[in-house]
Structure formats: C-alpha cells, structure tokens
Amino acid sequence: MSALEQSWSKLTEHAKALQSTALTELFDADPNRFQKFSRTFDDLLIDFSKCQVTEETLELLLDLAAAAKLEQTRDAMFSGEKINTTENRAVLHTALRNQSDRQIMVDGKDVMPDVADVLVRMGEFSEGIRSGEITAANGMPFTDVVNIGIGGSDLGPVMATLALAPYHDGPRTHFVSNVDGAHIHDTLKELDPATTLVIVASKTFTTIETMTNAATARKWLVEACGEQAVAHQFAAVSTALDKVSAFGIDADRVFGFWDWVGGRYSIWSAIGLPLMIAIGPDAFGEFLAGAHAMDEHFRTAPLENNLPVLLGLLGIWHRNALGYHTRAILPYDQRLSRFPAYLQQLDMESNGKQVTKDGTAVTNQTGPIVWGEPGTNGQHAFYQLIHQGTTVIPCEFIAAVNSHEPELTTHHNLLLANCLAQSEALLRGRSLAQVQEKMKAAGADATQIEQLAPQKVFPGNRPSTTILYEKLTPFAFGRLIALYEHRVFVEGVIWNINSFDQWGVELGKELATQLLPMIEKPVEATDKDGSTRGLLAYVHSLGKA
Ligand code: F6P
Numbered sequence: 001m002s003a004l005e006q007s008w009s010k011l012t013e014h015a016k017a018l019q020s021t022a023l024t025e026l027f028d029a030d031p032n033r034f035q036k037f038s039r040t041f042d043d044l045l046i047d048f049s050k051c052q053v054t055e056e057t058l059e060l061l062l063d064l065a066a067a068a069k070l071e072q073t074r075d076a077m078f079s080g081e082k083i084n085t086t087e088n089r090a091v092l093h094t095a096l097r098n099q100s101d102r103q104i105m106v107d108g109k110d111v112m113p114d115v116a117d118v119l120v121r122m123g124e125f126s127e128g129i130r131s132g133e134i135t136a137a138n139g140m141p142f143t144d145v146v147n148i149g150i151g152g153s154d155l156g157p158v159m160a161t162l163a164l165a166p167y168h169d170g171p172r173t174h175f176v177s178n179v180d181g182a183h184i185h186d187t188l189k190e191l192d193p194a195t196t197l198v199i200v201a202s203k204t205f206t207t208i209e210t211m212t213n214a215a216t217a218r219k220w221l222v223e224a225c226g227e228q229a230v231a232h233q234f235a236a237v238s239t240a241l242d243k244v245s246a247f248g249i250d251a252d253r254v255f256g257f258w259d260w261v262g263g264r265y266s267i268w269s270a271i272g273l274p275l276m277i278a279i280g281p282d283a284f285g286e287f288l289a290g291a292h293a294m295d296e297h298f299r300t301a302p303l304e305n306n307l308p309v310l311l312g313l314l315g316i317w318h319r320n321a322l323g324y325h326t327r328a329i330l331p332y333d334q335r336l337s338r339f340p341a342y343l344q345q346l347d348m349e350s351n352g353k354q355v356t357k358d359g360t361a362v363t364n365q366t367g368p369i370v371w372g373e374p375g376t377n378g379q380h381a382f383y384q385l386i387h388q389g390t391t392v393i394p395c396e397f398i399a400a401v402n403s404h405e406p407e408l409t410t411h412h413n414l415l416l417a418n419c420l421a422q423s424e425a426l427l428r429g430r431s432l433a434q435v436q437e438k439m440k441a442a443g444a445d446a447t448q449i450e451q452l453a454p455q456k457v458f459p460g461n462r463p464s465t466t467i468l469y470e471k472l473t474p475f476a477f478g479r480l481i482a483l484y485e486h487r488v489f490v491e492g493v494i495w496n497i498n499s500f501d502q503w504g505v506e507l508g509k510e511l512a513t514q515l516l517p518m519i520e521k522p523v524e525a526t527d528k529d530g531s532t533r534g535l536l537a538y539v540h541s542l543g544k545a
Pocket of ligand 1: 203505
C-alpha cells in the first residue's frame, strides 16, 4: 500500500471509530475545544470546533496532505509551473495580486511587468471614467457602466461590486450575462445610451452568450448615438486581443490578461475593471492586497495553522471520511448574497471531476454540491431541512463583527445573534426529553406531548464552521475570496484532479450549436433521442416564432 493509500485508510478507520461520539461529548470532554479547533490570521477567525474532529483527526488529515504532496504542488503553482496539465498552462491568479518584489516566471519570462502595466492602464482608465475626464461620444461624463460577460467574466465582478457597495462612489454598474434576451432588454431599457459605457468581458472572446449580448448592445448604442459612439463607449477585457480588434473595439480600450488566469479566478485581472470603476483604483488595490496577504499566509504558514489548508482538509473530512455530499455557504451579510453563487463556480467547476490528472477514474468522491443563501433569509426558507431533514449538510457561516451602518447596530446585533444561534442549534439540537419537559412546563397535557413532541426534536450533532472578521472592507473581502480559492486548490490536490480545466461544459455548448437550427426551423431531427425530438416538436407545435 502506498503512503497515500495508507493515509486514506487510516482516516476512514478513524472516522468509523469517531462517528458514535457526539459533538456535545467532545465539548464536554474538553473545555479548551474552541481554542484547539479554531485558528486566526490577523482579524480573520475560523472556528471548526463544531465539526466532528479531534486532534487525531487533524494529525491524520495533515498526514494525508503530506502524502498527497500538498506543499510541493502549492509551491509549483506559485512558481509558475504548468500545473494545469490538460491545457498545458500555469495557474497564476496569485501573480495578479503579487505585491512582493518576487519575479514569477512563465516560459522563462517574468510576468510581473505585464501584470503591473495592465493594472496601471486599468487605473488610468477607471480614474478617467470616474472623474469625467474620459467622456461619452457627446462629451458628457458616463453615468452607467454595463459589463457583458458570463461565468468567471461576470460572477466575480457582479458579486464583488455588490459586496463592496459601501465603497462604490463611481458610476452605476450593471451586469448582463444570460443569453436570455430578457436580461439585456431589462437592463438597457433603464439606461441612457448617450452616457453608458459597455465593457465586453470574455477571456476567449468566443462565448456565444457574451458575443450575442455584445452585438445587441452595440446595435442599441449605434441606433441611438451613431456608429462613431462605439469607439468612445465600448471597452473590452480579454486574452484574445485579435478577436477583440475584429469586433471593432479600439486597442486603447482593450485590457488584456493571460491564459494562466482561469476564468473563475479572473476577478483579480482586468475582468475586475467594472469593480475598479465602481470603487476606484485605491480600494481595488486594497482588495488585491487582502488576497496577497492570504497568498503569503497560504504559502508560508505551517500546515497545522494554515487557514486554507485546514478549511480544505475539513472539506475532505466531510466529503470523504464522513460521506457528506453537499456544503452550504451561509453568509450573514446581505452584500455577500452572490457569494454562494460565485463559490459554486469556483468550487464546482474546479473540483467537479471524475478522472485524476493522469486520466484514470478517481477512487474517491470529489467536489461536493455547493449552495447557499444569506442569513437570516435562509432561516425562513431551507434551514428546516438543515436542522431536521435526513441529510446532514456541513454549514459554513460567514459574518463580519462590525457592519458599515453604525447607526443600525440593532440590526447587526440581531444578525450576529442569529448566526451564532444557528451553529449552536446545529450542535446541540433538542432531545425528546427536553422537548417533553419544555412542553410540560408550558402547560401541554400528556396527549399533546405524545402527539407533538417528536415533531419538535432536533437531532443536533450537525457540523458547522464559522468564519468571522472585523468588517467587510476591500482588504478583508480579497482575503476571504483567496481563502476559498486556496481551499478549492487544497481539495483538488488531495483528490489528485486538475482543478483548473472545465471540459464538462463543452458537450452542452456543442449540442446547443447543433440544436439552434432545429429551434429556428422545424426539421427532421432523426439523430436525436425520442425526448429531444418530442420537445422540438412541441416547441414548433406552439407556433415558435
Ligand atoms: O462555462 C465555461 C467557461 O469557460 C467558464 O470557465 C468561464 O468563466 C466562462 O465560460 C466564460 O468564458 P469567457 O470569459 O471566455 O467568455
């Protein structure tokens, strides 16, 4: 048996042995459990004491990390090695926020000067738009910015602009992603074409949704302001500079990035342009600095105190040793309402894989289903299942200790109280005896107690992790995203999968291209399955226009 196989098998055995020990027993047995199973990095705290782990669990998980060569692979990523083997690319989103003077070499060339150059150009452009120095075709300052992109070219900017709303002092920003015409229609109908800047964001500049929306936006602008407005009011962000120029966007309005930046890791690149226009280059710099701080922590902190490593190993523990299929991301922060969706792409597109890096079938379960909504709203929707359903869902609570609204402290106190209450409830639950006693004290008779008590039982013993920090500043927010990015990396290394490709999105794209003419006109779809033929026939039977 290899060292890796041995580590897996020890972990599985340990999980079996530990499964009958309730979380409350672990707390009762150790008054220092919180201290032992929580870690901080500056003001950032991760409390995983409410997960079913012991010191032995941590040791075994760290052994697994060593056997999987986590540190070596991490160092290979930071140094620019082509660890995205299926696409033969380096993985260097960390270079985009590298604020040290370390060189980062790809194919014998230091990438840092180009990174710095694009950042300066983005800064100048953003400042120009924000100050009104760069104007629309009619000489008026821009009032609105529309970012057209999808996936990584949308989720990051839209999520981050919302998260950092208290710092938003530039023009209004809007995001169009879906090819559903309703999205662009409803967005543009509110805007004045004469003072709107359109940013077309696409790493490849081929994504059909983005190209279709960009063409519609172009037509909208040209119809209202004439062809000459395009040069003034369109900008693009892409790695495919030749394709951008074919679209007709001026070179000085094009901001490039590189194939070593994955789409879902691209918020730090020029894809962050709408965010920079919204919050300004200084705040954007703080956002990068926060991510860089987490990079340095991940790169240098001992594994047992390394936050992304521990978060990743806990993910492995839950997914593989305890067999939980899903994880819920529950930010107690309305401005992080798109964070779960962002993490869905980050996590599920990265680690939703079934073969290892060498193409053989994985022998372990890989990425869990990631989902979530902000609290407290989720409490009034799906928490019922989290507390009393038959599926155990490890929950990740995220909250800032202080809000941006000091005048609304009552709100924030209630928010935090609810956040802490949920993890407490998941831990302790409420037994049948406790329910019976409570009902009795409230005056219920024996029949009522017999009938209702079982409904009111909470099994408890359900794992959760809590992440707290002082305030959601650009720095803290950059740090939080980088924490999750590296967590996904850690899990991918342990599973020996390539977290940086996404072949699983290709088949649907190909089939959509084939199906388009069959949607446009009724044709014999003989090569299609019975269901797809039936659906096509139904579409046309309803008089598809
Ligand atoms: O859905 C696949 C994907 O390639 C994502 O990884 C990416 O973020 C998104 O499409 C958008 O791609 P692009 O930026 O090239 O338009």
